[in-house]
Amino acid sequence: MRSSIIGRLSLTLAAALAAAHVVAAQQAAAPRFSPQDPILRAVDRGVDAGAISRDPLGNYADFVLNTFFSPGEKADGRAALNVNTLDEVPDSSWFTNRSAMSLDEIVRGPARSARLDVREWVIIEGKDSGKQPGFRAIDAADPSRQVYQLEFDPIGNPELATGAEIIGTAIYHALGYNVVDVYLVDLEKASLRIAPDATIKTNGRARPFTQHDLRALLRNVARQPDGRYRALASRFAEGKNLGPFRYSGIRPDDPNDLVPHEHRRELRANRVFCAWLNHDDSRAINTLDMLVGAPGHHSVRHHMFDFGSMLGSGTDGSDLPWVGHEYVMEGQPAVQSLLSLGLYRRPFMSVKAPHSLRAAGNFTADRFEPAAWKPHYPNPAFSNMQPADAFWAARKLAPFTPEVIAAIVAKARYSDRRVSDHMIATLQRRRDQVLRTWLTAINPIAEPRIVDGELHFTNAAIDAGHASATARYELSWFHYDNSRGLRSFGPSEIVAMPRGVVPEAAFTARDYAGVEIRTRHADFPNWQAAVRVYFRREAAGWTTVGIERTARDASAWRLGR
Amino acid sequence: MTLRPIGWCAAALLSVATPARAQTAIGTDQATPPPAAIQTSAFKPRRVERFLNALEKRALVTRLFTPADGLGVRIGGITDGSGLAVGPAWRHSYLAGGHVQAHASAALSIRQDREVEAGIVLPHLAADLVRVSVSASATRLAQEDFYGLGRESIQANWTTFGLDRRAIESAITVAPVRWLEVAGGLATLRTTVADVVDPQVFAPATTYRRTHAAATIDYRDRPRNPRSGGRYHVALQRFAAADDARASFKRLDAELEQHLSAWKKQRLLTLSAVVSLSEADAGHDMPFYMQRTLGGSRLLRGFVHDRFRDRNLVVLQGEYGWDVTPFINAVLFYEAGTVAAQVRDLSLARVRDDYGLGFRLGSTGAVAFRTDLAFGGDSTRFIMRLSHAF
Numbered sequence: 001m002r003s004s005i006i007g008r009l010s011l012t013l014a015a016a017l018a019a020a021h022v023v024a025a026q027q028a029a030a031p032r033f034s035p036q037d038p039i040l041r042a043v044d045r046g047v048d049a050g051a052i053s054r055d056p057l058g059n060y061a062d063f064v065l066n067t068f069f070s071p072g073e074k075a076d077g078r079a080a081l082n083v084n085t086l087d088e089v090p091d092s093s094w095f096t097n098r099s100a101m102s103l104d105e106i107v108r109g110p111a112r113s114a115r116l117d118v119r120e121w122v123i124i125e126g127k128d129s130g131k132q133p134g135f136r137a138i139d140a141a142d143p144s145r146q147v148y149q150l151e152f153d154p155i156g157n158p159e160l161a162t163g164a165e166i167i168g169t170a171i172y173h174a175l176g177y178n179v180v181d182v183y184l185v186d187l188e189k190a191s192l193r194i195a196p197d198a199t200i201k202t203n204g205r206a207r208p209f210t211q212h213d214l215r216a217l218l219r220n221v222a223r224q225p226d227g228r229y230r231a232l233a234s235r236f237a238e239g240k241n242l243g244p245f246r247y248s249g250i251r252p253d254d255p256n257d258l259v260p261h262e263h264r265r266e267l268r269a270n271r272v273f274c275a276w277l278n279h280d281d282s283r284a285i286n287t288l289d290m291l292v293g294a295p296g297h298h299s300v301r302h303h304m305f306d307f308g309s310m311l312g313s314g315t316d317g318s319d320l321p322w323v324g325h326e327y328v329m330e331g332q333p334a335v336q337s338l339l340s341l342g343l344y345r346r347p348f349m350s351v352k353a354p355h356s357l358r359a360a361g362n363f364t365a366d367r368f369e370p371a372a373w374k375p376h377y378p379n380p381a382f383s384n385m386q387p388a389d390a391f392w393a394a395r396k397l398a399p400f401t402p403e404v405i406a407a408i409v410a411k412a413r414y415s416d417r418r419v420s421d422h423m424i425a426t427l428q429r430r431r432d433q434v435l436r437t438w439l440t441a442i443n444p445i446a447e448p449r450i451v452d453g454e455l456h457f458t459n460a461a462i463d464a465g466h467a468s469a470t471a472r473y474e475l476s477w478f479h480y481d482n483s484r485g486l487r488s489f490g491p492s493e494i495v496a497m498p499r500g501v502v503p504e505a506a507f508t509a510r511d512y513a514g515v516e517i518r519t520r521h522a523d524f525p526n527w528q529a530a531v532r533v534y535f536r537r538e539a540a541g542w543t544t545v546g547i548e549r550t551a552r553d554a555s556a557w558r559l560g561r
Numbered sequence: 562m563t564l565r566p567i568g569w570c571a572a573a574l575l576s577v578a579t580p581a582r583a584q585t586a587i588g589t590d591q592a593t594p595p596p597a598a599i600q601t602s603a604f605k606p607r608r609v610e611r612f613l614n615a616l617e618k619r620a621l622v623t624r625l626f627t628p629a630d631g632l633g634v635r636i637g638g639i640t641d642g643s644g645l646a647v648g649p650a651w652r653h654s655y656l657a658g659g660h661v662q663a664h665a666s667a668a669l670s671i672r673q674d675r676e677v678e679a680g681i682v683l684p685h686l687a688a689d690l691v692r693v694s695v696s697a698s699a700t701r702l703a704q705e706d707f708y709g710l711g712r713e714s715i716q717a718n719w720t721t722f723g724l725d726r727r728a729i730e731s732a733i734t735v736a737p738v739r740w741l742e743v744a745g746g747l748a749t750l751r752t753t754v755a756d757v758v759d760p761q762v763f764a765p766a767t768t769y770r771r772t773h774a775a776a777t778i779d780y781r782d783r784p785r786n787p788r789s790g791g792r793y794h795v796a797l798q799r800f801a802a803a804d805d806a807r808a809s810f811k812r813l814d815a816e817l818e819q820h821l822s823a824w825k826k827q828r829l830l831t832l833s834a835v836v837s838l839s840e841a842d843a844g845h846d847m848p849f850y851m852q853r854t855l856g857g858s859r860l861l862r863g864f865v866h867d868r869f870r871d872r873n874l875v876v877l878q879g880e881y882g883w884d885v886t887p888f889i890n891a892v893l894f895y896e897a898g899t900v901a902a903q904v905r906d907l908s909l910a911r912v913r914d915d916y917g918l919g920f921r922l923g924s925t926g927a928v929a930f931r932t933d934l935a936f937g938g939d940s941t942r943f944i945m946r947l948s949h950a951f
Contacts, residue, residue: 057610060616060617252605255601
């Protein structure tokens with residue numbers, strides 16, 4: 001238990017304070033905006049974390065705890081706790097805003113080099129976790145003995161899991177998450193050597209890794225027409241392995257882990273990305289915390305990894321048909337199936353998937369509903385996702401244009417052009433469905449700024465082509481008393497374009513001003529919920545310092561567990 | 562699950578969310594000594610989590626079905642009808658650099674059956690295409706059930722007998738492709754029976770030299786919980802009595818199993834046929850204890866173990882299954898079978914049959930536990946097993 005600087009606030013109180021601070025500020029004595037706002041970099045490496053230990057969480061416990069218990073605190077409509085005053089996620093040890101990446105940078109992803117050329121791999125250890133066959137090895141010519149994990153495709157689905165890993169890693173990196181370097185390698189059996197002290201675990205016990213183990217492994221993985229094996233080489237992340245991070249609570253031994261994970265926006269909103277990519281394996285077990293930094297200055301870097309079970313891949317074959325549609329344990333459909341003697345046809349049983357493209361697995365956009373998508377089992381952060389979280393995620397996803405998607409898919413080097421075409425088309429269709437769902441879920445005002453005395457903003461849904469450009473905007477200007485949190489409304493107007501003239505006369509001698517924007521659109525009555533934008537007068541003019549999104553009917557937001 | 566107070570955390574998280582703390586939260590990424598007020602604590606998983614982590618780390622569930630190397634525990638039946646058996650076990654899977662595997666175990670069942678066995682396997686000959694095994698076992702079945710011969714036997718005539726069997730067996734298996742296996746082997750079996758009440762049955766004590774040849778085509782998608790594909794197995798065995806017991810015979814066994822599925826493999830129809838035909842040498846007879854039987858947990862589940870026996874046997878089974886959850890599969894089944902002294906008497910018009918329902922628990926890869934409730938036999942039967950029905 002940590003001692004308190006401001007007193008022993010309960011998390012509930014803290015969360016309530018943080019989430020409601022914008023509203024409460026009207027009565028609060030403290031200024032709402034500080035000179036440093038908006039904060040672009042969260043300080044979460046301020047205290048040495050060298051004493052941290054590995055989280056022992058395993059597969060069984062993660063499944064049981066999240067399926068039969070309800071870890072974490074429910075959001076109950078509250079906003080994410082780690083957003084800045086612009087409703088954005090600052091850079092941190094969890095997330096880095098990478099919206100300015102070039103196409104080449106996106107495709108390259110986290111890789112340190114364009115390709116990995118290894119003439120001889122030395123196997124040092126068998127792989128004792130996960131379903132994907134593989135082992136750990138080093139480059140015989142590398143004096144640093146950098147360890148890689150090599151994983152292969154299932155024998156019935158060449159290129160399936162490795163392709164998913166390559167695509168998933170590049171996308172997650174571009175989205176802003178920390179991921180490990182991965183490379184596609186083609187290797188021959190002759191290029192594999194077993195280290196004399198190599199071991200493998202069977203049934204929890206280590207024993208020597210033998211040629212028979214290698215032969216058995218290679219016999220059960222996909223082989224290319226030229227006789228070589230295609231593998232994914234994952235470079236072990238820098239630092240000390242601390243095990244996974246959880247999607248709820250905080251690490252009790254990490255002094256810098258301050259925001260309960262179920263209230264972190266990048267974890268809540270990961271539900272949107274997972275739905276897009278059908279990343280059902282998005283659970284604690286497929287995350288990785290690494291202790292990095294010099295002694296006395298240690299901190300934790302949080303990674304996402306293991307993307308082999310996404311898109312249409314189930315790692316050891318095509319993904320299971322219910323994935324994305326149901327949790328592994330669902331009460332109601334189970335009872336319906338049982339009592340109907342199996343005559344009840346669950347919706348996922350009617351999904352059309354490409355059976356003939358083995359490298360694509362069962363990846364499809366048929367019957368894909370982004371809001372209804374589910375991971376393998378409940379994820380407390382996903383369950384807490386709010387409309388603003390989803391909107392944030394959808395905006396992160398919007399830059400994945402067909403050109404970007406095609407370039408990323410090309411990195412997977414599918415040998416069958418039909419697979420590439422299917423993956424590109426399906427990713428695009430699913431992306432469009434995600435954007436249509438989440439960009440329109442709330443008033444989609446974005447990028448508000450004042451330029452030369454004129455207010456400019458965008459409508460993210462219209463700009464993405466998911467709503468007709470027939471919106472009108474009601475602008476209500478106010479000046480803002482930052483010290484007392486009071487808004488005093490002045491002139492208002494209705495405009496047909498996303499811009500308006502700032503009534504400078506009303507703001508003379510004011511440091512803070514703002515505008516409340518309501519969008520009138522025949523197809524989206526929920527857009528009338530106000531978006532409040534706050535500006536601060538600086539030497540160069542008005543700077544945007546705050547965005548507050550309100551929901552028209554927050555009680556109607558039910559995403560389900 | 563409730564969250565605990567996190568005083569300093571709460572203050573610090575507000576550093577991002579509120580301007581009051583922002584001033585202290587930005588401006589440096591340099592690590593600084595922890596304030597005295599900050600205290601952290603080590604992970605303290607809940608009891609259920611500690612238990613599950615230990616279960617996983619030690620691979621205890623896996624080891625129930627695939628024992629680990631070294632000393633362990635053997636759990637399971639000695640033979641169908643033995644009841645739960647437990648005993649010590651030892652195995653080593655990488656002797657001589659992995660070329661040789663060895664195993665040994667002993668078990669005692671709740672019905673007082675007991676067994677001691679040991680063997681070695683050379684699994685990686687000819688680049689893993691050929692497997693050779695040699696084993697020895699001594700089995701004492703204390704109370705084998707006997708209801709008489711033929712399909713008209715009456716349950717009320719139940720008696721028991723004891724059976725001692727000592728065997729030294731060798732086999733060679735060739736698997737040229739993944740879906741085909743051809744096997745052959747030699748064995749010496751010494752059998753002794755005791756306490757046989759019925760003086761009419763042929764029950765000599767004898768020593769057999771057994772030769773066998775078998776072929777198996779298996780293209781099931783997941784052999785331990787199949788959803789598609791089939792398995793076709795045929796075996797020919799010759800049991801030559803080494804003494805003057807006049808008990809030599811040969812036997813042909815065939816097992817056909819086909820799995821058909823629909824609705825994303827969530828609905829499953831399994832059809833199975835088992836046929837066993839025996840023929841004694843001229844002037845010889847087949848001992849009753851070497852005859853295959855119906856009844857028990859696999860063939861005619863509505864009848865008790867070993868309920869029907871004779872020289873020839875045929876069983877047809879159909880099972881419809883549907884997934885309730887990925888871990889639970891419900892089934893309805895019907896099966897019919899008969900035994901006869903002569904092949905020509907194996908008439909499907911005069912079969913014994915049963916039907917029932919059941920549940921299969923496990924993963925998509927394997928059935929770990931099954932229950933069946935069978936009706937239509939001599940009585941309603943409830944079956945629990947740590948394996949699939951096929």
